[in-house]
Amino acid sequence: MMELLADLAGGFAVVLTIENLLFCFAGVAMGTFIGVLPGLGAMLGIALLLPVTYYLTPEAAIIMLAGIYYGGEYGGSIAAILINVPGTPSSAVATIDGHAMTKQGRAAVALFVSAVASFAAGSVGIVLMMLFSPLIADFALSFGSVEYFAVLLLGLVGAASVGRASVIKSQLAVILGVLFGTVGTDVSTGVQRFTFGFPEFITGISLVALAMGIFGFAEIVSSTEGSAGAQGKARIRLRDMLPARGEIRASFAPFRRGTALGALLGALPGTGPTIASFMAYSLEKRVARDPTRFGDGAIEGLVAPESANNAAAQTAFIPTLTLGIPGTATMALILGALIIQGIQPGPRLMGENEELFWALIASFWIGNLFLLVLNIPLVGLWVRLVRIPYRFLFPSIVCLISLGVYSIELNIFGVFVVVGTGIVGYAMRVSGIPAAPFLMGFILGPPMEENLRRALMLARGDFTVFVTSPISAICVALAAVALAWPVASWSYHKLKYRARAT
Amino acid sequence: MRGILRTLAILPFMAGAAVAQDYPTKPVTMVVGFSAGGGMDTLARMAAEPAGEALGQQIAVENRPGAGGTIAPGYVANAEPDGYTIWLGETAATIGPVVHGDVGYDPIDSFVPIAQLAVAPLALVAGADVEASNIQEFVDLVKANPGQYFYASPGVATLQHLAVEALADEAGLELDAIQFQGGSPSMQALLSGEVSFAVVSLNAARSQAEGGNVKILGVTTAEPVPGFEEIRPISDVIEGFSAAPRQFVMAPAGTPDDAVQALRDAFRTAMENEQLREDLSARGLVPTYIDGPDLAEELPGVIETWSETARSVLDN
Secondary structure, three states: OHHHHHHHHHHHHHHOOHHHHHHHHHHHHHHHHHHHOOOOOHHHHHHHHHHHHOOOOHHHHHHHHHHHHHHHHHHHHHHHHHHOOOOOHHHOOHHHHHHHHHHOOOHHHHHHHHHHHHHHHHHHHHHHHHHHHHHHHHHHHOOOHHHHHHHHHHHHHHHOOOOOOOHHHHHHHHHHHHHHHOOEEOOOOOOEEOOOOOHHHOOOOOHHHHHHHHHHHHHHHHOOOOOOOOOOOOOOOHHHHOOOHHHHHHHHHHHHHHHHHHHHHHHOEOEOHHHHHHHHHHHHHHHOOOHHHOOOOOOHHHHHHHHHHHHHHHHOHHHHHHHOOOOOHHHHHHHHHHHHOOOOOOOOHHHHOHHHHHHHHHHHHHHHHHHHHHHHHHHHHHHHHOOOOHHHHHHHHHHHHHHHHHHHHOOOHHHHHHHHHHHHHHHHHHOOOOHHHHHHHHHHHHHHHHHHHHHHHHOOOOOOHHHHOHHHHHHHHHHHHHHHHHHHHHHHHHHHHHHHHO | OHHHHHHHHHHHHHOOOOOOOOOOOOOEEEEEOOOOOOHHHHHHHHHHHHHHHHHOOOEEEEEOOOHHHOHHHHHHHOOOOOOOEEEEEEHHHHOHHHHHOOOOOOOOOOEEEEEEEEEOOEEEEEEOOOOOOOHHHHHHHHHHOOOOOEEEEOOOOOHHHHHHHHHHHHHOOOOEEEEOOOHHHHHHHHHOOOOOEEEEEHHHHHHHHHOOOEEEEEEOOOOOOOOOOOOOEHHHOOOOOOOOOEEEEEEEOOOOHHHHHHHHHHHHHHHOOHHHHHHHHHOOOEEEEEEHHHHHHHHHHHHHHHHHHHHHHHHO
C-alpha cells in the first residue's frame, strides 16, 4: 500500500509541472469540446494532434491524448441531452432519458447529474486501474471467443429493451441494425458482403457516420421548427442543477451497476464505452420496479449509462498499457503515439516505464477534476444552447457532422453515408422504429457473428463449448431467461385468464 | 491551364533562380493508406522530413485510410500525375486487386516506383506453453500432429496469413488459420492460449517475448534482422523462404521524368541520413533502400508471388 502511494506520489510529481498540467488541461478541454460537437470525436481529435506529439515528451504526449479521450466521453452526452443529437456514438443512449429531461425543462439537472456520475465512475475506474491492473488484465485474457460471443449475445438480447417503442418494433430495429452491420468484408472468409462495388464499404459502414446519420440527420429533418427548450431559464444557479432528494437516492444503485458493468466491459479488449453504456441502460430497465418510466426522463436511465461509459473509458487503458493490446481504434491511436515516442507497448511497459504509467494515472485524477470543474459552471452556458432557434443551430450541426465525418478519412463518401443513413433514420422515425436498438444491433452484431464462428472453428463445430465455459454458461442462461420471460409471463396470464373464464 | 496559372503564381519567387528547373514549386503530398498513429503513418512522417529537405520543398503527409489501405493507392493512381501527389505504399496494397477485386488501380501499370525505403520483418511466434521454441521444433511439432494446431491471422489474405500459408505449403504442414481483425486481437488470442501460433510484427513479438508471454520462433526475412541476429530467419530451415512486407514510394504513372528523378534523388539522400535509419530501426523496420529503376524491375515478380499465394488461399 505504501509503495502504491509512493508510486502515485511520483506520478503526481511528474504531472504537477506547469507544462504537463497545461497539456492535461488542453487535452480534457479539447476533448469536451469535440465531444460536444456532433460528428467530431476523440478519434479525430487524437488523429489531428498526433503529429504535434512528435515534439513533446512522452509524458506530455500521452497525458494530452488520454485527456482528449476521456474528455470526449464527458462531452458527448451534453449534445445528446440538450438537442437529442449525440456528440459521440457512446452517448447515443443518453438521448433517451437525458433529452426527455430537457423537454421537461430540467436540462440543467440532467447535465449536472451526467457530469457528477461521469466523475464518480471515472474515479472508480482509476482506482481499479491503480490497484488491480495486472489482475484485471489476466481476467481479460480469460475471455476467449466463446465468452465474447456469450457476452455479446446477452447484450443483443437486451438491446430491444433500450428505447420506448413496442417490443416488436424494437426487435425489428435490432435485426435491421445487425443487417447493416453485415456490410463489409466477412472476417472469417474474406468474402465481401453488400459492398455493391464500393471499395469504401470493404471495411464496413463507419460507426460514426451511421450514428450521426441515424441520430443527427434524422433528428434535424424531423424537427425543423422552433427550438428545443424555449422554457429554459436565462440564469442557472446551483439550485437549478440539483436533482430532487428522491432522485439522488434512486441514483446510487444505477450508479453502482453502471460503473461495475462499464469497468468490466471497458477492460475487455473488443468491448468498450459504447457497448457498456447501452448494456447498462438495458440492465437498468430490466431491474427497474417500474420500467415504463424509462424514456420519460427517468434519472436511472441517465445515471447508469453515463457511469458505464466513463468507467469503461478509464479501464480501457488497462489492456492497452499492461498487455499492449488496445481494445478500440482510439486506444490503438494512443498506443501509436507511444510507439512514435519510441516506447514499445507490451507487458513490460509498466515495469520499464513505471514513471510514465503513474504519471498517466495521476493525470487521470487531475484531468477528471478539471472536467468536473470545467463542466459544472458550463452547464449554464450549455443550457442556453437549446435556446438557439433551430434555423441557426441545425445548419451548423449539419456542417459539423459533415466536416467531422469527412476529415476522418478525407473522403466525401463518409458524408454520403451520413445522408443515406439519415434517410433510413428518418424513415424509421416515421414508422416508429426506435434508433437506439438499431445502433446497438449494428454495434453488437458483427463482433458476435465473428466470435461465434471463431469459437465454433476452434471447437471444430462442437456447440457444447458455450455451456462448458462458466462465464459463457451464465451469460447464455441469462439471455435465455431474458428471452423466455416475456413469453412465459404472457402465457401465464393467458392461462390464468382462460382458467377464470371457464 | 492550371499549369500556366501555377507557373505565373510562382514567377516572382523564381526571379533569382534563372534555371529551367520547374519542379518542385510547391509542397508535395505523400498519401498514406492508414490512419495517423499507425506504423505506416510513423514511417511516412519520419521519411517526409529529410526527403523534403533534400527536395527543397516540404513533403506533407496525408492520411486516407480505408478498405485495408487500398483507398489511398486508388486515389493517387487517379490523381494528376504532376509529381505533387505520391503514395507511400506497402506490399499488401499491391495485391489489393487480387484480394478485393476492382480497387481502381493496377499495382504495376498505375505507378512509377520512386524508391523502396524499408522492410518490416514479421515474426512467427508461439504461445509460452507451446512445445516449440525454434523453427525446426515448430515444423516437427506440427508435422507430428497434422491438423491439430491453430494460428491467428490478422485477416484473410493479409501478408501474415499468406506468409504462414506459404510456409505450410513449402514445409508440408497442416495447420488451420483463425481469422481476427488486425494484429492486436490475434496477439490477444495467442496470449490467452486460444491459438498456438501467430505471425506478428517483429517489434510486437519482441516486446511480448521479453515479458515472457510468447516465444519467437523465427523471422520471415531471408537474412537475420540487423541488431537481432539471435532471432533466426525461417529460411534456416525452409530454404529460400522470404516473406517480408516492403514499404516504398510510388508516383502515379505519367509523372514527368524530371519530377520522378527529383523525387528519386530526394529519397535516396533521405535514406542516407543516419538519424532516419536509426529511427526506423528503433521502430522495428529495417531500412532497405532500393532505387526506383531496380524496384521497377523487382516489384512485378514480388507482387506475382504474393498474388499467387493469395489466389490459392482465396480459392480454398
